[in-house]
Each structure stands twice: as structure tokens, then as C-alpha cells.
Amino acid sequence: MEVPAELEKEIDERITHYPVSKRSAVLPVLHALQHHFGYISEEAVEWAARKLELEPIKVLEVVTFYPGFRQSAPGKYHIRVCRTLSCAMAGSAELMESLCKAAKIDRSGVTHHHPIAVGEDGRFSIEFAECLASCGTGPVCMVNDDFHEKVEDAETLLSKYRD
Amino acid sequence: MSDEGKPAVEMVDVQIDGEWHQFPKGTRMIEACRQVGKEVPHYCYHPKLTSPGNCRMCLVEMGMPPRPRPGEDPPEKDENGHLPISWIPRPVIACANTVAPNMGIRTDSDLTHACRQGVMELLLINHPLDCPICDQAGECRLQEFSVEHGNGGSRFREQKVKKPKNVDIGPRIRLDDERCIMCSRCIRFTDEVADDPVLGFTDRGSHTVLTVHPGQQLANNYSLNTVDICPVGALTSNDFRFQMRVWFLKEDKSICTSCGRGCNITIGSREDEVYRLTPRENNEVNSAWMCDHGRLNFHYLNSEMRLTDPLVRGAEGHETVAWGDAIQAAADALGRCEANEIALIASGRLTNEELFMARRLASVMKTEFVDIVPRSGEADDYLLAADRNPNTNGAKLVLGLDEPGQALKDIREGMAQGRIKALVVLQENLIDDAGFTAEELGKLDFILHTYPLANPTAETADVVLPGAAFSEKRGSMINLTGRLQRLNRATDGPGQTREVWEIVRDLIQALGGGNGIYLIEDVFKQMAGEIAEFEGLTLSKIGDLGVPLLETDEKIPLLERERERVAKGIIVG
Numbered sequence: 001m002e003v004p005a006e007l008e009k010e011i012d013e014r015i016t017h018y019p020v021s022k023r024s025a026v027l028p029v030l031h032a033l034q035h036h037f038g039y040i041s042e043e044a045v046e047w048a049a050r051k052l053e054l055e056p057i058k059v060l061e062v063v064t065f066y067p068g069f070r071q072s073a074p075g076k077y078h079i080r081v082c083r084t085l086s087c088a089m090a091g092s093a094e095l096m097e098s099l100c101k102a103a104k105i106d107r108s109g110v111t112h113h114h115p116i117a118v119g120e121d122g123r124f125s126i127e128f129a130e131c132l133a134s135c136g137t138g139p140v141c142m143v144n145d146d147f148h149e150k151v152e153d154a155e156t157l158l159s160k161y162r163d
Numbered sequence: 164m165s166d167e168g169k170p171a172v173e174m175v176d177v178q179i180d181g182e183w184h185q186f187p188k189g190t191r192m193i194e195a196c197r198q199v200g201k202e203v204p205h206y207c208y209h210p211k212l213t214s215p216g217n218c219r220m221c222l223v224e225m226g227m228p229p230r231p232r233p234g235e236d237p238p239e240k241d242e243n244g245h246l247p248i249s250w251i252p253r254p255v256i257a258c259a260n261t262v263a264p265n266m267g268i269r270t271d272s273d274l275t276h277a278c279r280q281g282v283m284e285l286l287l288i289n290h291p292l293d294c295p296i297c298d299q300a301g302e303c304r305l306q307e308f309s310v311e312h313g314n315g316g317s318r319f320r321e322q323k324v325k326k327p328k329n330v331d332i333g334p335r336i337r338l339d340d341e342r343c344i345m346c347s348r349c350i351r352f353t354d355e356v357a358d359d360p361v362l363g364f365t366d367r368g369s370h371t372v373l374t375v376h377p378g379q380q381l382a383n384n385y386s387l388n389t390v391d392i393c394p395v396g397a398l399t400s401n402d403f404r405f406q407m408r409v410w411f412l413k414e415d416k417s418i419c420t421s422c423g424r425g426c427n428i429t430i431g432s433r434e435d436e437v438y439r440l441t442p443r444e445n446n447e448v449n450s451a452w453m454c455d456h457g458r459l460n461f462h463y464l465n466s467e468m469r470l471t472d473p474l475v476r477g478a479e480g481h482e483t484v485a486w487g488d489a490i491q492a493a494a495d496a497l498g499r500c501e502a503n504e505i506a507l508i509a510s511g512r513l514t515n516e517e518l519f520m521a522r523r524l525a526s527v528m529k530t531e532f533v534d535i536v537p538r539s540g541e542a543d544d545y546l547l548a549a550d551r552n553p554n555t556n557g558a559k560l561v562l563g564l565d566e567p568g569q570a571l572k573d574i575r576e577g578m579a580q581g582r583i584k585a586l587v588v589l590q591e592n593l594i595d596d597a598g599f600t601a602e603e604l605g606k607l608d609f610i611l612h613t614y615p616l617a618n619p620t621a622e623t624a625d626v627v628l629p630g631a632a633f634s635e636k637r638g639s640m641i642n643l644t645g646r647l648q649r650l651n652r653a654t655d656g657p658g659q660t661r662e663v664w665e666i667v668r669d670l671i672q673a674l675g676g677g678n679g680i681y682l683i684e685d686v687f688k689q690m691a692g693e694i695a696e697f698e699g700l701t702l703s704k705i706g707d708l709g710v711p712l713l714e715t716d717e718k719i720p721l722l723e724r725e726r727e728r729v730a731k732g733i734i735v736g
Contacts, residue, residue, distance in 0.1 A: 055360040112366075113370075
């Protein structure tokens with residue numbers, strides 16, 4: 001794992017926001033790493049630990065606590081389907097099913113500890129997410145940083161990302 | 164000790180279960196309760212570690228004097244000067260809170276009982292019901308508190324959470340995550356005491372697992388202490404697990420003899436077999452810990468190689484003889500020697516009493532050649548000391564040695580020149596541990612050797628006697644800090660094994676020097692009469708925690724750091 005100088009500079013800058021204790025910068029550092037690499041690998045955990053002068057296990061504790069941090073590589077486009085109550089009632093399970101079908105993703109290997117399924121071609125990956133904060137317009141999902149409300153047709157949604 | 168210069172500690176009145184007591188300000192509620200005999204059940208709290216307050220088992224009811232409303236008269240004190248207590252409707256944890264003036268604590272109220280019952284129910288929801296095959300059974304806090312405070316049955320009908328089992332987290336420890344109740348004692352120990360923070364909780368939530376960081380191991384020399392402080396069967400020792408049910412173990416207080424620290428231990432044995440050593444708290448020596456090196460250094464006690472009978476070299480090699488005959492044979496051979504033709508090599512592993520008898524023997528044999536075999540290793544910055552002899556200070560004091568090991572060179576020279584014709588070797592394997600060769604030992608007219616195990620030096624000896632090992636004898640040793648501590652006999656040695664002081668006593672008698680010694684207490688008494696440092700002491704006066712005897716400037720790194728944390732109020736200590 002090679003952390004580019006520019007990213008390291010950005011991370012160093014973020015750490016300066018926490019002058020009392022470096023360890024408080026663990027979340028911003030992990031966010032920056034995930035944003036760049038797409039997920040947080042074991043090497044990334046160790047890199048962050050060195051950077052913050054922590055034991056690697058302390059960083060791993062944080063990474064595994066937040067479902068927002070991924071420990072395996074997602075596809076080029078990562079879809080997060082909301083499954084909290086409003087969206088669930090509006091059909092998030094069906095949405096998940098149709099998205100998987102359209103993107104050719106097999107979710108049979110998904111467990112509590114491995115929530116992400118990646119399609120064969122690596123273009124799309126998918127997981128359930130908790131409330132994405134638009135309960136009135138369910139079912140909602142996110143594709144990378146794009147937010148989609150009242151999603152009805154999986155193909156229509158995915159066509160925007162088939163470049 | 165003088166309290167001069169120390170700030171006076173403010174005392175506060177606290178009511179515990181209806182009775183008023185006084186405690187120094189800053190005392191944790193849980194410690195205050197314990198001091199007056201009210202044990203508050205707990206899992207995560209450990210006086211030597213920080214208190215995260217995460218198990219909630221120590222919840223108690225707490226109250227303070229009512230605060231008057233504006234314009235209202237303050238509450239009146241009763242005839243003893245105590246204010247009335249208004250009880251807070253919600254419980255508080257006793258482990259992380261300190262006592263306050265006029266505080267009330269209820270450890271036996273309906274609310275407290277309901278809390279304990281609730282916490283037990285929560286802890287047991289996902290806990291496997293595998294006590295019959297769990298190594299912790301019999302010394303499991305979860306089991307004990309379940310009986311005392313639990314429900315008896317479970318209302319939980321759903322699937323229990325599945326977690327990793329039989330996880331290899333280090334060379335000496337195995338982890339069962341389903342048994343873990345997430346008290347975090349092991350994490351705090353590795354973090355705060357052993358400075359090797361490799362453990363942590365991942366996937367916090369309903370699937371919280373204790374884990375060692377991928378690619379790392381819990382392998383430090385203090386790792387097995389986590390097994391001791393684990394209140395349940397989550398961490399078990401590879402060495403001890405499945406060897407013996409703990410309720411069959413006889414427990415005897417003694418000290419570890421693997422280095423000069425003299426960590427206080429409990430020897431767990433059954434039917435003369437030692438199964439485990441565990442640390443015993445002594446805040447002047449080892450706090451509540453011991454190193455893995457010392458803890459596991461006992462398997463030789465149960466070895467097939469143990470000497471069981473007195474042996475005398477005959478025409479066809481060593482032959483088993485009666486004790487009296489062996490002693491007589493040794494006395495005959497040694498009696499033929501002139502002054503300074505015999506050298507006595509004792510051991511830093513002998514007790515003071517044994518060393519004292521050795522000193523007697525040296526004077527009966529009229530020899531100036533007396534020494535012990537020094538033994539050293541690498542010290543760590545915790546408890547393990549570089550001096551791997553447990554009683555070097557005793558040998559210096561009793562045998563009058565300035566620098567142990569210095570006379571060994573003279574002895575070897577004397578042997579080479581034929582001036583020294585006989586050796587008495589007490590509990591030392593000269594060939595393996597002191598660099599002697601079988602050849603130079605073979606040149607001697609006579610060698611008397613005592614040792615627990617068969618060994619190369621014994622093969623060169625004319626009389627070989629089975630000498631008791633540390634768990635098989637009573638006596639005292641002086642550790643590196645100058646503290647006099649006591650060993651107690653936990654097991655009987657195999658066969659006809661005898662303690663060295665008995666062997667030497669009989670030998671002195673056979674050499675014509677009667678001594679009227681029958682008991683180990685007699686040895687101590689005579690020693691106290693001859694060596695000023697022991698004056699006024701007896702074996703029983705030493706007690707379980709020892710007494711300071713010599714002034715040394717030795718510091719115990721682990722204790723220094725612990726005292727610092729206590730002074731800062733980080734831990735109770």
C-alpha cells in the first residue's frame with residue numbers, strides 16, 4: 001500500500017485539528033484513507049496506527065465498530081440500499097433484489113462480518129445501510145456519493161453508471 | 164513508619180447497610196464496602212487496573228443528604244452528627260465512584276438485588292452452557308454470581324450469538340469468545356501493566372469479540388496473568404487446561420524460586436503432583452502478578468527423571484541403599500580427608516536453613532572452600548530479575564560470601580592440583596550449570612551429590628542423594644530486595660526424597676558432630692542465635708507475606724510504576 005504524498009499531506013493537516021490528542025484524529029484519517037483506497041485494508045490500519053502513534057488494535061476497534069468503514073474492496077460503484085423502517089416498508093428488500101439481478105451480484109456470501117457483495121466484473125458492489133435520512137422518499141439508496149430517492153427501476157438507476 | 168510531612172487524609176462518614184463507618188476521602192465505594200465485610204459482586208473492576216465501569220455488576224443503591232429548597236431549613240443532624248439520607252432512585256456503580264461525606268450505600272436492598280439479577284440475565288443470554296467442559300468451572304465468577312444473584316432459569320428463547328471458539332491468541336493462551344463477558348480486564352492488563360497492547364474488542368455491538376490484532380500474538384512474558392484475572396473461562400492456559408479440576412487442588416502458599424524476585428505464589432497440587440503455580444498478592448514484591456517463565460517452571464517436579472532413592476557407587480555402578488548406609492558411606496569417605504581437602508559447593512536455590520546446615524557442615528569438615536553457583540539471565544523491566552538464584556542474598560549472609568561464584572575458580576584449581584580430593588555438591592548440577600567437566604570431577608577421590616533429578620554430575624558422584632525441590636520443602640529465602648520470605652511444603656517428594664537440611668544434619672551427626680536438631684524450627688532457632696540479622700525471628704513470624712530483613716537498593720520496576728499510578732489515583736492498588 002502506497003500512500004501518495006498528497007494524501008499524506010492532507011492527513012497530516014487533518015491531524016493538526018486535534019492538538020490535544022492525536023488519537024482523536026482517527027476517524028478523519030480513516031475517512032481520508034477509505035476515500036482514496038475505497039476501503040480500509042490491514043495495511044491501512046497499520047499505517048493509520050503508526051501515523052497516530054497508536055497500537056494497530058486500537059484502530060481496528062474503530063474500523064470494525066462503524067459499518068461505514070469497509071474492510072474489503074468495493075466495486076467501482078458502491079451501492080448502499082437503506083433498510084431502515086420507512087424504506088423497508090417502501091420496498092428496500094425488493095430494490096436490493098432487483099439491483100443485484102441487474103448488476104449480476106450474488107449476495108449469498110454476505111454475513112454480519114462481510115456485508116458487501118461485489119459483482120463479477122467489479123463494476124458494482126452492494127450492501128444494506130441503516131437510515132440514509134430521507135424517510136419520506138423511500139426506498140432510497142446511494143451510489144458512491146450520489147443520493148437517489150424513490151428508486152423504482154434498478155436498470156434505469158444503473159444505466160447512469162454504465163459508462 | 165512516620166507520617167510526618169504527609170498531608171492528613173480527610174475522613175468521611177459513610178453509612179453502609181445502616182451502619183456508619185469512616186473512610187479516607189477518595190476511597191472507592193466498592194473498597195469501602197469490602198473493608199467492612201460487604202462484598203459487592205463485580206467482574207470488570209480490579210484494584211490493580213483502571214475502572215471502566217462496563218460490567219455494571221457492582222450497582223448499589225446510593226443516597227446523600229437532601230438539599231433544602233430555597234427558604235427551607237437545612238436538614239437536622241441526629242445525635243451522632245449524621246444527616247438524614249435521601250436515596251437516589253437509580254443505582255450507581257460502586258467501582259468507579261468514591262465515597263462522600265454523609266453518603267449512604269445499600270448493598271442489600273431490593274433495588275440492588277434486582278440490578279444484579281438483571282445484569283446476570285443479560286450476561287448469560289449469549290453465554291454457552293458448557294460449564295461441565297469448561298476449565299474455569301469451580302473458580303468462575305459468572306458461575307458463582309449466577310448461583311448467588313441469578314435467576315436459575317433463562318427467559319431467552321432466541322438463537323445465541325455465535326462467536327469464535329478455541330482461538331489460538333498466543334503460545335500459552337487459548338480464547339473462547341462465546342464465554343467472554345467483555346469485562347476488558349485482559350485488555351487493560353496488557354495495555355497498562357504489560358505494555359503490550361495487542362488485545363482489543365472488534366465488531367462492538369451484539370457481536371463484540373475479544374481479539375488479538377491480526378498478525379500479532381499475546382506472547383509477552385506476563386501473558387498468563389490474563390488467564391488469572393479473566394473472571395470466566397474465556398482465556399485458559401494451554402499448560403493447565405484440562406489437567407485437573409480446580410476443586411481437587413490443594414493450595415499452599417509459597418514463593419517462586421525461578422529468580423531472585425521471590426514472587427509470592429500459590430502452589431496448586433493434588434496427591435503430590437503440582438498442577439499449577441498462580442501469583443499471590445504481595446504489594447512489596449510482585450503486586451498481583453508473576454511472569455510466565457516462573458509460572459511454568461515446575462514441570463520437572465513431576466518428571467520421570469526424579470531421583471527417588473539414595474545411591475552409592477558399587478562394583479556395578481550406582482546401587483540403591485538405605486538412607487543410613489548412604490550417609491555412613493559419605494561420612495566414612497569424608498572423614499578420611501584432612502582440613503581443606505574437601506570443597507563444599509552449595510546452591511543459591513537452597514533455603515537459609517539448608518545453607519545454615521551447609522555452613523555447619525563446612526566447619527565440621529574443616530574446609531574454607533565454600534561457594535555457590537551463580538546463575539543469571541536477562542532481566543526484564545517488570546518482575547523477572549537477572550539473578551536467577553532465588554536466595555543469593557541468603558547465601559551471602561549465611562555462608563558469608565562476598566561475591567558468590569568467586570571461590571569456584573580456586574576450587575577447580577585445587578581439584579586440578581590434587582589439593583582438593585573430595586566434593587560435597589548440594590543441589591547443583593556442576594557439569595550442566597557451572598561448566599565443570601566429567602573429567603575433572605572423575606579425578607576426585609569422592610563426590611557427594613544431592614539433586615532432585617538424575618543428571619551428568621550425579622553420574623560422576625560416589626554417593627547420590629535425592630534432595631527435595633522447592634514445592635517439597637519448608638524454609639526461608641531472602642529475595643533481591645532483602646525481604647525474608649517463607650516456602651511451605653505443598654507436596655512430598657517422590658520415593659525417599661529428603662530435604663537438604665535433613666540430609667546435612669544426618670551427615671554432620673555421622674561425622675561425629677551431634678547437634679540436637681529435629682525440626683526445621685530448630686535449625687531456624689540456632690541460625691537466629693548465630694546470625695544477628697535473624698535475631699528475634701522464627702519461621703512462623705515470617706508470615707505469608709514475609710518481613711523486610713536486609714537493606715538493599717534494589718527497585719522493582721513493575722512496583723515502582725504501580726505506586727505511581729496509585730499516587731495519581733488512576734488505580735486503587
